[in-house]
Amino acid sequence: MSTQFPSGNFRLKTEQLFEGLPPEDINQLLIGGATHVYRKGEIIFREGGIPTGVYHIKSGKVKKYKTTPTGVEQIIYICSAGELLGYHALLSEERYADSTAALVSSEITFISKEVFLGVLSRSSALSNRLLKLLGLEFSGFVDSFTNLATRNVRERLAFNLLVLEDKFREAGKTDAVDIVLSRTDLANITGTAKETLVRLLKEFKQKNLIQTTSSSVRIIDREGVIAEANFMGKTPGKK
């Protein structure tokens, strides 16, 4: 057995949400909607807001996050091109459970509630696709949840770097991947303080596992990072 690691690779599937759907469905969804460019840091929707539609990411990168009463921000998930935002709230007929903001300048198409639900009620292809997507999201989320609950910060950081590398890789390219995120965002993904995050990055760097700039991280020893993430449990020989 070689060194592979679980989950995280499931984003590839979520990106295909619209792929393979009947062209008329896709057209109805995307043609009518207005595409808007959100600048870095701009908020697309806020927790507690009433959904009026869904958002389709044409290009860019977006964070889903939740802010606690004490002002701490926890990032739930990073979305990339091809992914859909805000459909959970629409489907459940509730207010938004989280907020969404652009991490980099991003082109995003708005699809109104009427159009989206209309196509959904008409197209069993879309509804099947959504059900499958939600099932997948769930398993990814269960993993993140368990990691958060049972692993220490070092392991979580290593794990997240591996997932993020995948997420920041340019489609098709096999080049080295720059994970472009502020230290604060990286801390808020990992669920730790930024100071702790910085210190761990420093360690990883000294071990020659990663390279860093003030605004990005690059993995240079994937196996080493996997070892830090410590899947299989401490003692390799188990028993």
Place this chain on the structure above:
Amino acid sequence: MSTQFPSGNFRLKTEQLFEGLPPEDINQLLIGGATHVYRKGEIIFREGGIPTGVYHIKSGKVKKYKTTPTGVEQIIYICSAGELLGYHALLSEERYADSTAALVSSEITFISKEVFLGVLSRSSALSNRLLKLLGLEFSGFVDSFTNLATRNVRERLAFNLLVLEDKFREAGKTDAVDIVLSRTDLANITGTAKETLVRLLKEFKQKNLIQTTSSSVRIIDREGVIAEANFMGKTPGKK
């Protein structure tokens, strides 16, 4: 504004999954399936297993959990009568992402993959219901996730007690609720060590917030527990 607290009350909705569906749908789903009684502790399905259907809880209580390589168990969710198990994996066409075991003796009806997917493809009512349910689950899960990431053990325990009280309340009754769970399970829900859990329960007890037996916990001062959970942030007066 009185003292209410977020989420957790969303189980009520998830229980209605089949309610209001066309009777023929319900019949097809439940009539054919075999009902089996799982004793306390019995495992219904295991993480990594290949799903062959879904399970409908007729009575009892079930935990969804995941076991880490080091043997730590993290409980993801507690299911009650009326809820469905194992559909995420079926929808996503993947293996089970988590395991399921009976917390108490439980009657559970198995619905085969063919039957379930058959009804699903035929009934837009069911598929809409499922989409809505998944959306709801998501917002609940986002809350749990954020709690885990940003709150200390004391706050998480208080929060979980409130959610569990709801979950263990007998339908209709307004009596005091006994949360019947082993200390270990309670610790695995909260994401902490059982020793830490015990010490916190002791504190809560000394503050007259709860009563305990060796196998259950009962909230006697709901407001007090809410205060420990510390939603709104430390300073009540905010600003």
Place this chain on the structure above:
DNA sequence: CGGACAATTGAAGCCGGTCAAAACTGGTGG
């Protein structure tokens, strides 16, 4: 070139995990 913001480093201190042992509980069989 300054000025605001982000990243980094340092120093304390406590929360919570771990290990170990004692007390308790519920169930069983004599």
Place this chain on the structure above:
DNA sequence: CCACCAGTTTTGACCGGCTTCAATTGTCCG
């Protein structure tokens, strides 16, 4: 009915990982 046993709960002691607070350095842009 009681004594016993296995498993669970509880308590104690220790210490290390992380958080917090504070101060310094670095970076990016107008």
